[in-house]
Amino acid sequence: MTIYKPKGDSASAMSIAAVELDCGLSKDTLRVWERRYGFPAPVRDDHDERLYPADQVGKLRLLRRLIDAGHRPGKIVTRSLEELTALARPVAGRPAAMESAEVRDVLDLLRAHRTERLREALAGQVLQHGLGAFAMEVAPDLAKAVGAAWSRGDLEIHEEHLFTEQLTAVLRSAINGVLNGRLSSDPPRVLLTTFPQEPHALGILMAEAVFVLQGCPTVSLGARVPIPEIASAARAHGAQIVALSFSACMTSAQAHGGLAELRRTMDPAVQIWAGGSCPGLRARDGVSVLRTLVDIAPGVLAWRQGAHGAAPA
Amino acid sequence: MTIYKPKGDSASAMSIAAVELDCGLSKDTLRVWERRYGFPAPVRDDHDERLYPADQVGKLRLLRRLIDAGHRPGKIVTRSLEELTALARPVAGRPAAMESAEVRDVLDLLRAHRTERLREALAGQVLQHGLGAFAMEVAPDLAKAVGAAWSRGDLEIHEEHLFTEQLTAVLRSAINGVLNGRLSSDPPRVLLTTFPQEPHALGILMAEAVFVLQGCPTVSLGARVPIPEIASAARAHGAQIVALSFSACMTSAQAHGGLAELRRTMDPAVQIWAGGSCPGLRARDGVSVLRTLVDIAPGVLAWRQGAHGAAPA
DNA sequence: AGGCGTATTTGTCCAGGACAAACAGGCTTT
DNA sequence: AAAGCCTGTTTGTCCTGGACAAATACGCCT
Structure with a gap:
């Protein structure tokens, strides 16, 4: 977990570990792009380790953005910086x-x-x-x-x-x-959090607002909580619902794998509600998917009317 | 950035990528420990890829904690779970x-x-x-x-x-x-954030409270901001001070490398104030280190008295 | 005790090969 | 036209095993 060569001093060239953190492209990906497409083409230091000049890192950041926006690496990696910036614009x-x-x-x-x-x-x-x-x-x-x-x-x-x-x-x-203004709250008690791969906490915060307005007691753990901890926290707080948020930066494989594991390790009486803009998020047995935050209110209503086992939407 | 085999379904065994995220030990480290010490000893799936059983992952989490607490990997990796839990206790x-x-x-x-x-x-x-x-x-x-x-x-x-x-x-x-209660604010304008490797935002939040009480206008970017973005944000907001927080999970190499780069790429008139419990955090030219949050008030006072170039503490 | 040189430990990097999941495009069916 | 299926290609991750520098520990001398 230590970065040996930040080389911040050596005029603006970064180690592969620094580029990984900065651009969000794994070391493996950076090396395989170099092998396949010839870009990036980092210089080497005394000990033959890659050193990425600042302009290449900038292009890598732009590439990452374009790929997140749906472009395919093979089609754009070798293009010039001008072509890429032009590519980024027209969607505007x-x-x-x-x-x-x-x-x-x-x-x-x-x-x-x-x-x-x-x-x-x-x-x-x-x-x-x-x-x-x-x-x-x-x-x-x-x-x-x-x-x-x-x-x-x-x-x-x-x-x-x-x-x-x-x-x-x-x-x-x-x-x-x-x-601060409310006198009491009624079940279901809701635990809000995200999986370790999901850094965005806005989703659960918006959801918390809606749950609180429905009079539910809420417990938010913030983002990036390991799955066994989520299960353990649900037990500790006596939660009836675990609400999870998924943004586009999680893959559907991560989401479904995590949901399956959470479902397996938690009391079946505890419902799992998943929401967010992650592509390919689908309901499975024991997991409800809420398309929007508007679906929360009817879901809570259904829960309170005794259909505790039934999933909303 | 995709995890292909979460295998949440296959009774509680994790891929190397999942373990990396969960325990904070890099894939390289996990493989080299296996080669050197014989632990962990993951099973292999159909395609010869490592699958870490839940109990080994638990032990890895504990090992990570002990190493953070100062133990050396070579001395403890091969010990039994009981010895390790005993090792974790006595500090209590x-x-x-x-x-x-x-x-x-x-x-x-x-x-x-x-x-x-x-x-x-x-x-x-x-x-x-x-x-x-x-x-x-x-x-x-x-x-x-x-x-x-x-x-x-x-x-x-x-x-x-x-x-x-x-x-x-x-x-x-x-x-x-x-x-909400205050009518006006006076310089210095303060930008608060952390480097990309630093996930903890509590430090800058506590600092923001102190700066706000001193009447400073503050802009918080939250945690994990790339260094060029920090420089760019400081320019955009006309900040006179950039305040950064470092917890123990950053290495001193990361901190100093980052601080040197930030200092290099930013207007020398903008002061950099660094604080937090990161071991080995030292003042360099152009970077002030505040040992505690109490040092903020005198620092602001000194700034306002016109010693804009001088560093506090 | 405290400073210094040497030995060991330890995490990261490298190369290049392999493969499965995701994707694109052409085809047929409703 | 929309939806389903097949096929070839793209792409990210994983593998092995070797190497080395930074960090740490140890023995020695003052």
Whole structure:
């Protein structure tokens, strides 16, 4: 777990481990691309270890974005930087057309780095729509628009981080407000978390807002929790529902493998609800898939009406 | 980035990629341990790929903990599970003795999974001590105690996650309260974040509380931000200080390499303040190291008195 | 005790071969 | 036209076994 040669001093060239972390391409992938396509073509240090110049790392970052957006590596790895940036752009037109004024406002504030105004705008939207509608409809739209803008190069990574932070702060504030004001809560008790491969915590935060509004006691473990720990936590808290969020950065194999293992190791009476934008997320026996956050409320209602074994949707 | 064989169905055995994520030991390390020490000894599937049984994964998790605590792999890898658990225990006595009553209360609530009471206890401590003292003294003590309890096996991983979540919620609430109530803010503008290898966001959240109380405008990007993005964000937001947090899970090589690169690529007028419990974190030219959060206030004062180039501490 | 040189430990890197899952494209069927 | 099936290609991950540098431990001298 130690990186021996960060070589930050040696003018802007990175070790293979540093590139793996920076671009999210595994060492194996970096080596096999070099072997197959001739790119990247890192220089070597005294001890024949790869050193990636900054411009190649930049191109690798762009390639990663394009591949996440659906391009195939073999078709684009060898192309020039100009062709690639051109490739990243044209998608811009379509989704922008159907963006609401609210979404456009938020994107503009993000690009202008008006942090305080962004906070106020988000907080204002919560007040205007109510926490429920905000969490179920506005926030997911915003997240999707920000993700799309990022993947077409319209938004910097740090701007996306800033958005996540601000939305998290606003949502948490609102949830706390509801919690502090309420007198009691009724089952089902809900445990919220994500699998170790899933770093995004926004999904479970939005879901938590909806569950809290339904009067459910919630326990959030945050993101990246090992599966045995999820099972153990569900037992410890006496949860009746375990809610999991899956974003596009998880593969369907990871999701289904994890869900199967969790189902196997947990009391069958505990329901598993899965949601999110992970492609190929399908319901299996003992696992319910909720297409959107709007499906949570009827699900809770069904649970309370005694159909504890039955899955929603 | 795809995991092909989670094999969650095949009774609780994990692929090498899953074990890497779960235990934090790289594939290379797992293979070299097997070659050198004969442990782990995974079975093989049809295609000769390693499959780690659940009990071996459990032992690997324990080994990782012991190594983080200072043991050497070669001395402990081949020992039995009983010897290892015995090895993990004896550290328990000392730190427990100097725990304050408040810390003990929080640990007890955590172990009892009294989520709501934990929230209330933390929120109560904020009111009692004030946000400043809570963020600078109480919260770091709590975090340290929880980390120690976890590393001696006294606390489950999911209990540590729960603690982090609750403390995050309480701190964020309090920060929001201060922000909503204040009329203006004065430079320096502070950008808070962590390097890509550092997943813990509690450090920057505690620091944000202190900076906000000093009247500084703050921008938090959350954890795990690539270094070029940090530089770019600092420029975009016109930050005068970039504050970074380093926990024990970063190596000093990672920290210093990253700090050197950040310093190289950023306007020299922007100060870099680094803090946290990462061993071997040292001040270099252009980088200040703050031993504790208490050092922030005098640092801000010094900055405002015009010593913009001078480093605190 | 404390500083220093040597020996051992340990994690990461390398090459190049192999294979299964994911994908694209052409075909047939409803 | 949409949905299903087959086939060839693309692509990421895993394998083995060798090598070496950084980190650590140990013995020696002051």
